[in-house]
Amino acid sequence: MSKTLNRISFDEALERIKDKFNIKRNPVNLNVNEAIDKILASDIICESDVPPLPVSMVDGFAFNNIHDELMVIAKVGPGSAFTGKIEDGQSIEVLTGAYLPPDIKFVVPKEHVIKNENKIRLTITPENENNNIMPAGFDCKSNEIIAKKGEKFEAGLAFFLNYIKVNTVSVKPQAKVGIFSIGNELTNNIADKQKVHNSNPIFLSYILKKMGMMAHDLGILNDDINEIFEQVKSQINNFDLLITSGGSSIGEKDLVNEALTLNGAEQIFHGLKLKPGRTGGLYVLNGKPIIATSGNIQASIIETMLIGSAVAQAMGYGVNMNTIRAVIDRDVYFDAPSDFYNVVWLKVYELKNEIIASPVFSYSTSRSVPFKANAFSVIKSSYIKKNTVIEANMIGDL
Numbered sequence: 001m002s003k004t005l006n007r008i009s010f011d012e013a014l015e016r017i018k019d020k021f022n023i024k025r026n027p028v029n030l031n032v033n034e035a036i037d038k039i040l041a042s043d044i045i046c047e048s049d050v051p052p053l054p055v056s057m058v059d060g061f062a063f064n065n066i067h068d069e070l071m072v073i074a075k076v077g078p079g080s081a082f083t084g085k086i087e088d089g090q091s092i093e094v095l096t097g098a099y100l101p102p103d104i105k106f107v108v109p110k111e112h113v114i115k116n117e118n119k120i121r122l123t124i125t126p127e128n129e130n131n132n133i134m135p136a137g138f139d140c141k142s143n144e145i146i147a148k149k150g151e152k153f154e155a156g157l158a159f160f161l162n163y164i165k166v167n168t169v170s171v172k173p174q175a176k177v178g179i180f181s182i183g184n185e186l187t188n189n190i191a192d193k194q195k196v197h198n199s200n201p202i203f204l205s206y207i208l209k210k211m212g213m214m215a216h217d218l219g220i221l222n223d224d225i226n227e228i229f230e231q232v233k234s235q236i237n238n239f240d241l242l243i244t245s246g247g248s249s250i251g252e253k254d255l256v257n258e259a260l261t262l263n264g265a266e267q268i269f270h271g272l273k274l275k276p277g278r279t280g281g282l283y284v285l286n287g288k289p290i291i292a293t294s295g296n297i298q299a300s301i302i303e304t305m306l307i308g309s310a311v312a313q314a315m316g317y318g319v320n321m322n323t324i325r326a327v328i329d330r331d332v333y334f335d336a337p338s339d340f341y342n343v344v345w346l347k348v349y350e351l352k353n354e355i356i357a358s359p360v361f362s363y364s365t366s367r368s369v370p371f372k373a374n375a376f377s378v379i380k381s382s383y384i385k386k387n388t389v390i391e392a393n394m395i396g397d398l
Contacts, residue, residue: 041170
């Protein structure tokens with residue numbers, strides 16, 4: 001069988017994906033603790049001010065006007081509110097977390113007063129109003145959007161919703177992804193010095209999870225057409241999406257395309273005008289997508305994130321590509337053909353309130369990119385100028 005790559009533009013690949021998969025799925029309502037790492041199907045809106053009233057940040061005394069001596073008329077504990085009126089010359093004793101009247105001006109720590117029965121005298125006069133007071137609505141204001149549709153539901157937000165007694169959120173269905181590694185040279189035994197340790201699924205699973213999907217390592221397959229197809233066939237109905245890592249090109253040991261197409265899988269495309277990512281492919285078997293990625297980790301990351309996110313979104317699953325705008329800090333030139341899109345690896349960081357993207361240069365076969373870079377950008381030209389604002393797709397943390 002003659003082996004060829006019929007490379008298409010990435011834009012055309014996206015159009016083919018949309019044409020092939022256009023599935024609408026209903027969102028699901030989950031308990032906030034079960035929704036962590038899933039993608040929100042709707043905005044989360046704060047129903048009322050949190051906190052509903054100003055809150056004392058210290059154990060102390062609250063009042064409206066400064067006097068040499070103040071009468072203490074009540075004591076308020078955490079989460080409780082004083083519902084009466086504080087007259088001039090009066091104060092209330094408050095514990096940390098106590099709700100305050102909306103018009104309260106001063107809260108002084110108990111260390112700054114001398115108390116004698118139901119009267120206090122200030123030992124340090126407060127210089128400013130509203131010190132030691134958290135205002136109403138500080139955590140969120142009524143009708144404020146605190147998380148947007150399409151964002152990943154993080155554990156910190158689950159904590160906050162638990163605190164304000166929101167039990168459920170609406171999330172998009174989560175894609176279940178299986179990953180096969182392909183190659184006679186691979187091993188899962190780190191003590192085997194003769195073979196290459198199968199490390200690709202570790203990082204691919206990590207980035208799939210960051211995008212809001214569930215990933216499962218399905219093990220290593222040999223460079224054998226029948227074994228590849230039979231194993232793919234045996235797992236295709238157990239997952240929403242399969243990914244193969246390795247064997248996607250047209251070399252002697254690159255057998256994924258043959259294994260799939262000779263056994264009835266539909267080829268959507270095989271080959272992209274994208275560097276790295278030139279050998280990426282997409283197939284359909286039993287109505288399920290199979291993404292063929294390179295064994296080269298750099299290309300495999302790009303193909304998994306770009307093709308995988310597009311396919312999952314077209315199938316109605318929740319996906320979040322964590323993309324931020326950053327300023328590139330030097331000129332970058334690419335040597336790919338003029339009709340190719342180019343990928344630049346980046347180290348993205350914050351400097352003086354600005355997000356900076358510094359290019360990370362690497363040999364194509366290097367495996368250090370996942371720890372030297374934390375992002376990449378797809379550039380639609382052969383040159384990008386210093387100080388250009390680019391879209392950086394995060395593969396790690398800022």
